[in-house]
Amino acid sequence: xxxxxxxxxxxxxxxxxxxxxxxxxxxxxxxxxxxxxxxxxxxxxxxxxxxxxxxxxxxxxxxxxxxxxxxxxxxxxxxxxxxxxxxxxxxxxxxxxxxxxxxxxxxxxxxxxxxxxxxxxxxxxxxxxxxxxxxxxxxxxxxxxxxxxxxxxxxxxxxxxxxxxxxxxxxxxxxxxxxxxxxxxxxxxxxxxxxxxxxxxxxxxxxxxxxxxxxxxxxxxxxxxxxxxxxxxxxxxxxxxxxxxxxxxxxxxxxxxxxxxxxxxxxxxxxxxxxxxxxxxxxxxxxxxxxxxxxxxxxxxxxxxxxxxxxxxxxxxxxxxxxxxxxxxxxxxxxxxxxxxxxxxxxxxxxxxxxxxxxxxxxxxxxxxxxxxxxxxxxxxxxxxxxxxxxxxxxxxxxxxxxxxxxxxxxxxxxxxxxxxxxxxxxxxxxxxxxxxxxxxxxxxxxxxxxxxxxxxxxxxxxxxxxxxxxxxxxxxxxxxxxxxxxxxxxxxxxxxxxxxxxxxxxxxxxxxxxxxxxxxxxxxxxxxxxxxxxxxxxxxxxxxxxxxxxxxxxxxxxxxxxxxxxxxxxxxxxxxxxxxxxxxxxxxxxxxxxxxxxxxxxxxxxxxxxxxxxxxxxxxxxxxxxxxxxxxxxxxxxxxxxxxxxxxxxxxxxxxxxxxxxxxxxxxxxxxxxxxxxxxxxxxxxxxxxxxxxxxxxxxxxxxxxxxxxxxxxxxxxxxxxxxxxxxxxxxxxxxxxxxxxxxxxxxxxxxxxxxxxxxxxxxxxxxxxxxxxxxxxxxxxxxxxxxxxxxxxxxxxxxxxxxxxxxxxxxxxxxxxxxxxxxxxxxxxxxxxxxxxxxxxxxxxxxxxxxxxxxxxxxxxxxxxxxxxxxxxxxxxx
Numbered sequence: 001x002x003x004x005x006x007x008x009x010x011x012x013x014x015x016x017x018x019x020x021x022x023x024x025x026x027x028x029x030x031x032x033x034x035x036x037x038x039x040x041x042x043x044x045x046x047x048x049x050x051x052x053x054x055x056x057x058x059x060x061x062x063x064x065x066x067x068x069x070x071x072x073x074x075x076x077x078x079x080x081x082x083x084x085x086x087x088x089x090x091x092x093x094x095x096x097x098x099x100x101x102x103x104x105x106x107x108x109x110x111x112x113x114x115x116x117x118x119x120x121x122x123x124x125x126x127x128x129x130x131x132x133x134x135x136x137x138x139x140x141x142x143x144x145x146x147x148x149x150x151x152x153x154x155x156x157x158x159x160x161x162x163x164x165x166x167x168x169x170x171x172x173x174x175x176x177x178x179x180x181x182x183x184x185x186x187x188x189x190x191x192x193x194x195x196x197x198x199x200x201x202x203x204x205x206x207x208x209x210x211x212x213x214x215x216x217x218x219x220x221x222x223x224x225x226x227x228x229x230x231x232x233x234x235x236x237x238x239x240x241x242x243x244x245x246x247x248x249x250x251x252x253x254x255x256x257x258x259x260x261x262x263x264x265x266x267x268x269x270x271x272x273x274x275x276x277x278x279x280x281x282x283x284x285x286x287x288x289x290x291x292x293x294x295x296x297x298x299x300x301x302x303x304x305x306x307x308x309x310x311x312x313x314x315x316x317x318x319x320x321x322x323x324x325x326x327x328x329x330x331x332x333x334x335x336x337x338x339x340x341x342x343x344x345x346x347x348x349x350x351x352x353x354x355x356x357x358x359x360x361x362x363x364x365x366x367x368x369x370x371x372x373x374x375x376x377x378x379x380x381x382x383x384x385x386x387x388x389x390x391x392x393x394x395x396x397x398x399x400x401x402x403x404x405x406x407x408x409x410x411x412x413x414x415x416x417x418x419x420x421x422x423x424x425x426x427x428x429x430x431x432x433x434x435x436x437x438x439x440x441x442x443x444x445x446x447x448x449x450x451x452x453x454x455x456x457x458x459x460x461x462x463x464x465x466x467x468x469x470x471x472x473x474x475x476x477x478x479x480x481x482x483x484x485x486x487x488x489x490x491x492x493x494x495x496x497x498x499x500x501x502x503x504x505x506x507x508x509x510x511x512x513x514x515x516x517x518x519x520x521x522x523x524x525x526x527x528x529x530x531x532x533x534x535x536x537x538x539x540x541x542x543x544x545x546x547x548x549x550x551x552x553x554x555x556x557x558x559x560x561x562x563x564x565x566x567x568x569x570x571x572x573x574x575x576x577x578x579x580x581x582x583x584x585x586x587x588x589x590x591x592x593x594x595x596x597x598x599x600x601x602x603x604x605x606x607x608x609x610x611x612x613x614x615x616x617x618x619x620x621x622x623x624x625x626x627x628x629x630x631x632x633x634x635x636x637x638x639x640x641x642x643x644x645x646x647x648x649x650x651x652x653x654x655x656x657x658x659x660x661x662x663x664x665x666x667x668x669x670x671x672x673x674x675x676x677x678x679x680x681x682x683x684x685x686x687x688x689x690x691x692x693x694x695x696x697x698x699x700x701x702x703x704x705x706x707x708x709x710x711x712x713x714x715x716x717x718x719x720x721x722x723x724x725x726x727x728x729x730x731x732x733x734x735x736x737x738x739x740x741x742x743x744x745x746x747x748x749x750x751x752x753x754x755x756x757x758x759x760x761x762x763x764x765x766x767x768x769x770x771x772x773x774x775x776x777x778x779x780x781x782x783x784x785x786x787x788x789x790x791x792x793x794x795x796x797x798x799x800x801x802x803x804x805x806x807x808x809x810x811x812x813x814x815x816x817x818x819x820x821x822x823x824x825x826x827x828x829x830x831x832x833x834x835x836x837x838x839x840x841x842x843x844x845x846x847x848x849x850x851x852x853x854x855x856x857x858x859x860x861x862x863x864x865x866x867x868x869x870x871x872x873x874x875x876x877x878x879x880x
Contacts, residue, residue: 063090064098071106074113080126087133087140095134099143107131108153119160128157128168135172145182155189158205159197163219166209170226174233183238206231207257210266221271228266228277231259235284244291251285258400261381261636381636383627384416389430393626393651393661395644397637398763405763406616407639415624418672427664428629429654501539501562508532512568519569519578520721522585522729530590533583540579541570573718577711578726584704585733591701592740598694599747604685605775606754610761614679621673622648625665642762642774645781649788662788680786686779691755691771698748701741709734 067083087095098104107130118124131154134140144150157169173189176182194202210227214220231254239246263278317326336347401407510518510527518527528536541549549559549567559567569575609615622645627635629651651661669676712730720727759766759774 064094064101064103067098068101068103068106071103071110074110074118077121077123077126080123080130084126084129084133087130088136092137092139095137095140098134099139104131104134104143104147104150108147108150111153111157120162122164124157124160124162125165125168128154128165128172132168132172135175141179145176145179145185151176151185151189152192155193156196158193163214163223167222167226170230174226174230177230177233177237183234183240186234187238201253201257203231203253204257207254207259207262210259211262217269221269221274224266224269225271225274225277228274228281232277232280232284235281244288247284248288248292251288256400264636381627381638382413383636384421385631386421386425386628388425389631390425390629391428391430391651391654392634393629393644394647395626395630395634395637396641396647397634398639398641401638401763404760405639406619406761407763410616410620410623410639412620412624412627415621416628419624419628419668421628424625424628424664427653427655427659428651428661431654497539498560498562501565502560504532504535504539505561505565512565515565516568516572517723519572519575519582520723521725522578522582524725524729528582530583530586533579533586537576537579537583539566540576541566546570574711574714577707577714581708581711581726581730584708585730585737588701588704588733588737588740591697592744595694595697595701595744596747598697599744599751601685602691602694602751602771603747603754605683605771606751606758608683608685609758609775609778610754612679612682614676614682617673617676618669618679621665621669621676625661639763642764642777646777646784649784660788662784663792666785666788666792680782683778683782686775686782694748698745701744705734705737705741 063086067079067086070079070083087098107127111124111127114124131144131150135144151173154169154172157165160166173186177186190202193199193205197205199205206227210224214223234240235247235250235254240250263281266274266278313326317323336351398407508515508528514527518525545566549563549570572578623637623640626640626644627637629635630637648665649660649662653659653661653664666677708730712727712734715724715726715730755771755774756766759769764774
């Protein structure tokens with residue numbers, strides 16, 4: 001509106017005093033200057049606007065107290081949203097008053113005390129919005145950064161499924177990285193969150209969120225953009241601005257969590273903002289790796305190769321004053337403990353951390369913010385892509401590749417240069433049919449007669465069952481006959497038990513007195529074989545037997561032989577325990593002898609698996625096949641679970657269903673990697689490793705020894721009767737047996753440690769993998785591999801036989817043709833005079849016209865098949 005002169009004078013006067021009102025807006029010096037440069041009318045509009053807000057909110061100065069009361073009483077979302085608006089729009093004195101009343105602590109306490117439902121609700125998002133609004137002005141921002149817990153509590157809010165909350169938290173934390181001193185606080189907050197969320201390693205939740213799908217494109221892109229923005233801020237700000245070592249050090253942490261394949265997948269979103277962050281991450285990484293390579297005058301440094309890294313260090317250190325100290329470090333490393341038992345790994349971890357801090361400290365010796373353990377980064381895979389879809393190899397990818405595993409040294413890129421990828425495409429195409437693969441030019445054989453074998457086996461079982469039934473019937477008949485015989489002997493125990501006991505005693509051929517002496521002397525004269533002792537344990541007098549026998553002991557002379565035997569044995573103190581101890585003593589050496597080879601087999605199997613170079617090469621080839629054939633989430637693997645080896649045969653060729661990927665793999669190995677086939681000879685002890693059985697045997701021996709020791713302690717405390725040698729004999733046995741058992745137990749412990757090392761070597765979870773399962777996987781693969789090899793050989797022989805037969809038939813046909821020509825020549829009285837004579841003969845016989853004749857016959861058929869009128873002249877001998 002046009003202003004009259006009095007209004008203009010008032011406006012001029014107001015503008016002179018306007019600077020006093022600018023403090024309410026919390027403007028920077030630059031913005032203050034811009035404000036002064038505004039036209040007078042614009043300044044008047046701003047003043048009127050602010051005046052109107054103050055009139056509408058007359059109680060504004062009392063609001064901070066109101067909101068703090070609401071926060072302390074866990075207010076509803078509507079109130080929190082109102083506070084967020086007030087912190088953004090109210091005058092500066094409102095924010096100052098809120099800070100003075102410790103409003104920030106109230107918000108943080110609210111965040112710490114939320115239940116699960118509130119954590120996932122809009123209230124959580126609004127609370128983070130309040131903090132963000134508070135940080136929009138200089139005083140609020142300084143207050144948040146100076147608070148001892150604020151950044152840590154904000155980081156805790158990442159533990160929610162609420163996408164909007166996550167995005168708001170990441171935006172705050174990313175912005176804090178840009179503030180002086182903020183970068184260090186963020187790294188400390190992420191360490192705090194690692195403990196809070198029980199993460200295995202720092203930033204794990206971020207990478208998981210970066211990889212997972214939310215189901216809604218907009219939410220997913222917003223979240224992943226916020227994550228990448230935060231990661232780039234962490235890498236490029238703080239110590240990362242000037243220290244390439246720190247950036248590489250921190251980037252390793254993300255790379256070890258598998259960020260690179262996730263970034264490759266994020267390109268599919270085709271979002272320009274997200275792509276900009278992805279480009280920045282990769283650009284910074286490439287620059288850092290190039291800078292590191294230039295230091296060593298190398299185009300590329302293979303950080304996975306210990307030899308190459310060592311050579312570079314030696315080159316760097318050679319002819320320097322530090323070289324002797326470098327050699328001293330190496331010498332002492334040789335003396336460092338390296339076994340997995342105990343806490344020896346802690347020494348190496350400590351050495352690793354010390355070296356890291358030395359590398360990362362600045363020129364003044366001050367270390368940078370806490371980082372993560374250094375580790376080798378996984379290079380981006382460059383996997384050739386098939387032109388058409390292929391059948392998939394149903395393997396199980398490893399979730400991550402840990403250092404120290406075989407997969408760190410496996411490079412399938414070398415294999416791609418050797419494989420015939422076009423032939424693989426033709427052989428395992430998802431659509432293609434009826435083509436012959438170049439790698440397998442032979443006919444497959446099918447197994448026959450399997451049903452007949454099964455039938456024969458069933459017949460044998462039926463036969464055996466029938467025979468067993470007949471024998472049982474015969475035995476029952478004999479038993480009935482025996483029981484029908486009446487004897488004038490006293491027998492109070494079960495008839496069948498008495499009969500079997502009688503048979504045993506007749507085989508032992510010892511009197512009761514001799515038996516008693518053998519038990520008391522621990523079979524000093526070796527009268528009791530082990531198998532007889534095992535049978536005797538089945539006829540230990542039971543309490544019911546002893547009670548009945550005691551009632552008839554006055555009729556001892558009339559007792560039957562089994563009854564008398566059981567009665568006499570029941571009179572021996574701890575007869576059953578003595579018998580068990582004697583049996584254990586006799587079997588002990590045999591059991592130890594059986595266990596030692598099993599323990600040795602476990603040790604050898606673990607060593608074979610660990611040291612087989614051919615097996616490692618085989619895994620490299622299989623990895624290349626899997627990565628080439630699989631796409632998307634199933635491909636781009638750095639390693640796979642060993643159980644996948646037994647899935648190779650499940651993928652069948654699209655050309656011949658009798659040819660599997662395993663058959664094809666063997667053919668490739670024979671042609672390109674013949675030495676790899678020797679891996680079968682490397683693994684000789686896998687079939688002998690039955691850990692469950694071994695553990696059971698060890699447990700039985702341990703419990704058996706304890707039982708014998710307990711019985712020895714009992715016998716030592718009671719008076720010894722004449723001829724009782726249990727204490728002396730068993731004492732000596734326990735001494736020797738304990739030593740032998742400890743030796744086997746120690747060997748088993750070492751074997752287990754070696755086995756755990758073998759399991760971890762292949763990236764498997766040692767806590768979930770037992771030797772029976774682990775070695776069983778390889779054993780099954782060896783069997784399948786051997787069978788497939790034999791099938792390939794049978795196919796070759798079949799093909800060679802068919803080719804030989806076809807060649808013989810061609811030769812016979814040629815011979816018959818020559819003989820026919822010779823007979824014709826002889827019949828015409830002509831000699832075989834050469835090529836011209838052959839021509840004359842052919843002319844004569846008409847063979848020379850066979851070709852033209854056939855052609856004319858075809859023309860004749862074509863003419864006859866066409867529609868003609870009745871005037872067409874038939875083909876006669878003359879016109880033909």
